Amino acid sequence: MDIGLLGQYLANGVMLGTMYALVAVGFTLFFGVLDVIKFSHGDVLMLGSFTGFTVYIGVLAMGIENPWLMIAVILLVSIAATAAVGALIARYLVLPLKSAPPLNILLITLMLGTAIREAVRLFYPDGSNPKNFPALLPTASVDLGGFALRADSVILVGAGIAVIIGLNLLINRTRLGLAIRAVAQDEETAKIMGINYTMIVLVTFAIGSGAAAFAGIMNGLYYNEVNFGMGLLLGLIGFSAAIIGGLGNIYGAILGGFLFAGLQTVGAVALPFASAYKDVFAFGVVIALMAWKPTGLIAERSSDRV
Amino acid sequence: MKDKTTPKTGWLGLPPLAVGLGAVAAIAVFGWQFLLAESEIAVLGLVALAAVGGWALGKTGIQDSLNEAMRSHGRSMNGAILLGLLAVIFLLGEEHFPLLMLTTMLLYMTVALGLNVQFGLTGMVNFAGAAFFGMGAYTAAVLTEHTAVPPLLILIGGGVIAAAIGFLLIVPVVRTAGHYSAVVTIAFGVLFKTFLEVNDVLGGPQGLMVGSMSLFGWDFNSSPMLLGMEMSFYANYALLGGGLAVLAFVLTQRLERSWLGLTLDSVRLDETASACFGLNVVRAKVLAFTFGNVLAGVAGALYGMMISFIAPNSFTFADSLLMVSIVLLGGLGSLWGTALAAAIVVLLPEKLQILQEYRFLLFSGLVILMLLFRPQGLLPRKVRSYFPSWRAQQ
Numbered sequence: 001m002d003i004g005l006l007g008q009y010l011a012n013g014v015m016l017g018t019m020y021a022l023v024a025v026g027f028t029l030f031f032g033v034l035d036v037i038k039f040s041h042g043d044v045l046m047l048g049s050f051t052g053f054t055v056y057i058g059v060l061a062m063g064i065e066n067p068w069l070m071i072a073v074i075l076l077v078s079i080a081a082t083a084a085v086g087a088l089i090a091r092y093l094v095l096p097l098k099s100a101p102p103l104n105i106l107l108i109t110l111m112l113g114t115a116i117r118e119a120v121r122l123f124y125p126d127g128s129n130p131k132n133f134p135a136l137l138p139t140a141s142v143d144l145g146g147f148a149l150r151a152d153s154v155i156l157v158g159a160g161i162a163v164i165i166g167l168n169l170l171i172n173r174t175r176l177g178l179a180i181r182a183v184a185q186d187e188e189t190a191k192i193m194g195i196n197y198t199m200i201v202l203v204t205f206a207i208g209s210g211a212a213a214f215a216g217i218m219n220g221l222y223y224n225e226v227n228f229g230m231g232l233l234l235g236l237i238g239f240s241a242a243i244i245g246g247l248g249n250i251y252g253a254i255l256g257g258f259l260f261a262g263l264q265t266v267g268a269v270a271l272p273f274a275s276a277y278k279d280v281f282a283f284g285v286v287i288a289l290m291a292w293k294p295t296g297l298i299a300e301r302s303s304d305r306v
Numbered sequence: 307m308k309d310k311t312t313p314k315t316g317w318l319g320l321p322p323l324a325v326g327l328g329a330v331a332a333i334a335v336f337g338w339q340f341l342l343a344e345s346e347i348a349v350l351g352l353v354a355l356a357a358v359g360g361w362a363l364g365k366t367g368i369q370d371s372l373n374e375a376m377r378s379h380g381r382s383m384n385g386a387i388l389l390g391l392l393a394v395i396f397l398l399g400e401e402h403f404p405l406l407m408l409t410t411m412l413l414y415m416t417v418a419l420g421l422n423v424q425f426g427l428t429g430m431v432n433f434a435g436a437a438f439f440g441m442g443a444y445t446a447a448v449l450t451e452h453t454a455v456p457p458l459l460i461l462i463g464g465g466v467i468a469a470a471i472g473f474l475l476i477v478p479v480v481r482t483a484g485h486y487s488a489v490v491t492i493a494f495g496v497l498f499k500t501f502l503e504v505n506d507v508l509g510g511p512q513g514l515m516v517g518s519m520s521l522f523g524w525d526f527n528s529s530p531m532l533l534g535m536e537m538s539f540y541a542n543y544a545l546l547g548g549g550l551a552v553l554a555f556v557l558t559q560r561l562e563r564s565w566l567g568l569t570l571d572s573v574r575l576d577e578t579a580s581a582c583f584g585l586n587v588v589r590a591k592v593l594a595f596t597f598g599n600v601l602a603g604v605a606g607a608l609y610g611m612m613i614s615f616i617a618p619n620s621f622t623f624a625d626s627l628l629m630v631s632i633v634l635l636g637g638l639g640s641l642w643g644t645a646l647a648a649a650i651v652v653l654l655p656e657k658l659q660i661l662q663e664y665r666f667l668l669f670s671g672l673v674i675l676m677l678l679f680r681p682q683g684l685l686p687r688k689v690r691s692y693f694p695s696w697r698a699q700q
Contacts, residue, residue, distance in 0.1 A: 037485045093674070100681060103431055106488055107634065108677045110433075111670035114627060118667035232623065236496055243489045276504035283497040290490050291478035 004147035011153055013265035014258075015222060018160035021257030022215035023238025024245065025167055026208030028253040031242070032184040033204045036094055036105040040113035041212055042235015044089070047116055048082035048213025049226045050124060053131050067136040071221075078217055079210040086209025087202040095201065113235065121228040130227035133220035156218050163214055167207070168250060180204050184248070233279075240286045246296030255297065260286070325368060326375030326383050334390035337649075338397050340657065341404035349657045388552060395544045405540035407656050409612060412544070412551040413605040415648035418632040419551075419558045419641065420601030425630070426639035426687070427567060428594035429574030430479065431488055434495035435629035438468045438599045440621030441498075442606025443516065444508060447616055450517025457517075461607045468603025469596050480591045483577070495623050502618035513617025516610040543612040550608060554601050558641055561597070568690075570594055571639075624666055631673045637683020646684055 023045060030038045052074045059070050093112060097105050121127045137152035171177040182190040183200045191197050219234070220226045241260045245252030263285050267278030289297075336356065343349045363369045376383050398404045417439055425431045432438075442464030449460045478490045503511050561567050572580045573590045581587050610616050632651050636643030655665035676683070 031485075037488070093678070096678060100677075102484060103429075103488070104677050104681060106485060107431075107630070108674055110627060111631070111673045111677075114624065114666055114670040115674065118664070118670070122664065122667065233496070236492060240489055240493055243486055247485065277501070280497050280501045280504070283493040283500075286493050287475065287478050287490055287497075290482055290486060294478070294481040294483075294486060296486075 007147040007149075009265050009269055011147070011149060013261045015153055015157055015261075016264065017258035017261035018157050018164070019215050019218055019222075019234070019257075020237050020241050020260050021164055021254045022160060022211050022218070023234055024241035024253035024257045025164065025250060026212050027239055027242035028245070028248055028250055029171075029180075029204050029208040031247045033180060033201055034090075034094065034098065036098075036102060037239070038089065038094060038109045038205070038208075039106055039235065039239065040089060040109040040116060041208070041238060042231035042233070043113040043116040044082060044085055044209050044231070045212040045216040045219075045234055046120065046226070046228060046231030047085060047216075048078050048209075049133070049216030049220045049230070050120060050131075050228075051081045051213070052078040052217045052220060053133055053226055056134055070134075071136050075214065075217055079213045082213035082216075083206035083210040086212075087206040089209075090202050090205035091198075094205070095198070113231070117228055117231060124228070127228055130225050133224050133226050135221070135224050137221060152221065156222055160215070160218055163211060164254060167211060170207070171250060176200075176203065240283070244286055244289050244293075244296055246298035249296075249298045252296060252298040259297075320371070322371045322375040323379045323382060325371040326379065327386050329368065329372055330383070330386045330390050334394050337390075337408075338394050340653070341394070341398060341408060342401065343657065346658060346660065353654070391548050391552075392545075395541060395548065398538075398544075399541055400538055402538045402540055405538050405544045406612070407653055409540060409544045409547040410609070410656075411648055411652040412547040413609045413612075414629065414632065414652050415645055416547075416551050416554040416605040417602045417629055418636070418644045418648050419554045420598030421629055422598075422633050422636075422639060422641065422644050423558055423561065423570070424594050424598040425633055426637075427562065427570040427574060428591060430591060430595060431491070431630065432595070432598060433488060433491040433623070433626050433630065434498065435598075435602055436621040436623070436625035437495045437498035438472065438602035439606035439609065439625075439629075440502070440616070440618075441468045441471055442603035442608075443610030443616045443621070444502070444514065445603070446607040446610040447514040447516040448508075450611065451515060457611070460611075461604050464607025464610075465600040465603040468599045468606070472596055472599035476592055476595065479595060480588055492623070495626050499618050499622055502621070509617070511618060513615060513619075516614050516616060518611055518614065540612070543608070547608060547612070550605065554605075555641060555645070562639070562641070563690075566590075566593065628666070628669060631669050634673055635669075635676055635684055637686045640683055640685050640687035643683050643685035643687070 023041065026041050027037065030036060030041075055074045055077045056070065059073050064070060064073070089109070089112065093108055094105055097108060135152070137155055139150055139152055141148040141150040143149075169177075171180060179190070179195045179200050180203075182193065182195055183197060183204075187197060190200075215234070216226075216231075219230065237260055238257070241256030242253045243256070244259060245254070245256030260282060263282040264278050267281035271277055271281060336352070340349070340352050340356075343352055363372070395405070395408070398408065417435055421432055421435050445464045445467045446460050449455045449463060450457070455463065475490060475494055479487055482490060502508055508514060561570075569580070569585050569590050570593075572583075572585060573587050577587055580590075628651060632647045633644060634647075635651065636645070636647035651669060655661045655668070661668060
């Protein structure tokens with residue numbers, strides 16, 4: 001295999017890994033504060049990229065031509081809207097079921113994901129067909145020994161990694177992050193210490209959903225296409241990534257995201273007879289990993305109370 | 307139950323058995339009319355009638371009589387229900403489409419019963435129900451087209467293959483719990499459909515043809531004659547599907563009432579405590595998982611033979627979710643609830659064509675409301691009653 005092709009695969013893998021890590025971080029944040037899985041995360045992401053697409057049409061109609069300004073507006077509106085949706089889901093679907101069996105929340109959000117997906121398919125104008133997301137980033141490329149490193153890929157990966165680092169700093173270095181970690185560790189004690197529990201939960205869900213919207217826009221800019229079904233697979237991959245990394249651990253989510261992207265890339269490279277099997281291969285490895293490490297590579301700290 | 311001392315004479319002073327038989331007859335007539343109804347108005351009217359009827363059942367005390375009838379005249383009631391099903395199939399005799407719907411409903415019910423044992427009794431939620439259903443169908447396709455295996459064995463073969471592939475998942479499913487276990491089955495469901503789509507041997511996205519069922523030399527694609535009337539060939543499948551559903555129901559009911567069922571319940575409620583009391587948790591989980599997969603595989607094989615053409619798109623994650631919705635809507639662990647919910651989930655969108663497009667949206671919304679406001683399901687499972695007078699009157 002020549003270096004150029006390898007570089008192409010590597011660049012693609014890093015791009016996918018960043019995207020998956022962004023989604024997985026959301027899963028891990030939700031699990032951290034509430035011990036719940038919000039499976040509608042992928043579809044919320046899809047909602048984010050559709051919001052972005054709608055905003056793009058709106059901005060275009062307003063006559064704004066500068067691509068950077070466009071991206072800024074798209075990101076701002078889409079992240080804000082999606083964060084609000086995430087907080088609403090937490091308020092009206094997740095918190096009311098907090099005392100019910102934990103699987104019920106997984107089920108209700110699975111159903112919500114289906115509802116969001118179907119609603120976009122049925123009610124968005126021509127929603128059942130893929131939409132052409134605009135290529136707003138500069139597409140100049142540098143030739144690096146046989147493969148072309150495109151500027152838009154570099155910008156997307158850089159921005160994605162910046163968001164992940166920013167989230168990490170937010171969780172570990174700020175007062176808000178301290179409150180989130182406190183709620184994650186012990187709800188009762190956090191309340192006694194004067195932390196507004198409901199507020200922190202809602203903010204956490206908003207942050208996670210905002211990150212998902214960012215990943216959704218990233219996905220749209222990279223593939224230049226959004227469709228109503230994109231959230232299911234991305235959500236599932238993000239969920240798997242968070243799980244194989246170890247739920248509730250932000251580093252686990254990042255590790256899991258890049259691991260999954262690596263698996264897909266290896267699947268595409270190492271199975272030359274059938275690169276179509278790369279997803280089958282990646283999910284197969286996930287299942288095998290679960291058999292080997294049932295609570296993820298970086299296991300949860302707590303043990304079951306009997 | 308609200309009233310512990312259920313009177314021996316039930317509603318309007320009628321004996322419970324009479325009320326029970328009347329109810330079965332009413333439901334059979336309703337099902338027959340519902341499956342035949344053509345116009346949307348008629349269907350909507352019947353749905354409204356069913357809703358009012360269901361509400362009235364609880365209000366007028368008929369339900370208590372029904373419970374009493376089921377408890378003390380179990381055998382007669384079961385016989386009556388079986389007769390009712392047969393009557394509906396014969397009354398629909400010439401109609402292709404209603405019989406196809408009825409059989410689909412019965413097969414989905416079979417799958418949902420298996421999922422109920424996994425989820426409702428043992429607490430292992432399986433999000434790959436449609437995948438195991440599909441395995442049965444693809445087994446049937448390959449065996450009917452390439453071998454001369456007798457079709458009845460193919461049905462069993464569908465179950466065996468589903469169980470065998472299920473065994474591959476046993477280690478991750480049994481070792482993990484809760485969310486971790488959910489990701490295993492979800493990943494498997496998606497993996498299965500992706501695999502079918504890219505595998506050329508199994509027809510890729512276009513799918514495969516499936517040969518028809520035949521039993522003792524009788525080809526199921528030929529129309530049976532009864533009393534000088536030529537019936538739809540789907541009547542064959544409806545009868546066999548009905549037999550399969552009844553068999554699955556009886557098996558599941560026996561399993562639930564047995565010590566095995568008690569073990570499964572206790573594993574669901576508290577794994578650690580069960581293990582402390584010497585129950586073999588792993589064995590219970592393997593048993594429940596395999597039981598459910600076998601039911602799904604067998605039902606899938608018959609489904610494939612009936613519709614005679616299968617494609618990966620019939621076995622998506624959304625279909626798996628629909629099957630889980632059946633279990634949840636009916637009520638976890640409630641077998642009659644599963645039967646009722648299967649009828650609602652399968653038949654309603656088929657009859658109301660306006661709903662067909664919206665069915666995933668509709669049922670996901672319905673399940674969300676259900677989980678929020680009535681998490682025990684439409685017909686909640688009752689507490690086990692092992693009191694001495696149980697079935698004493700037979």
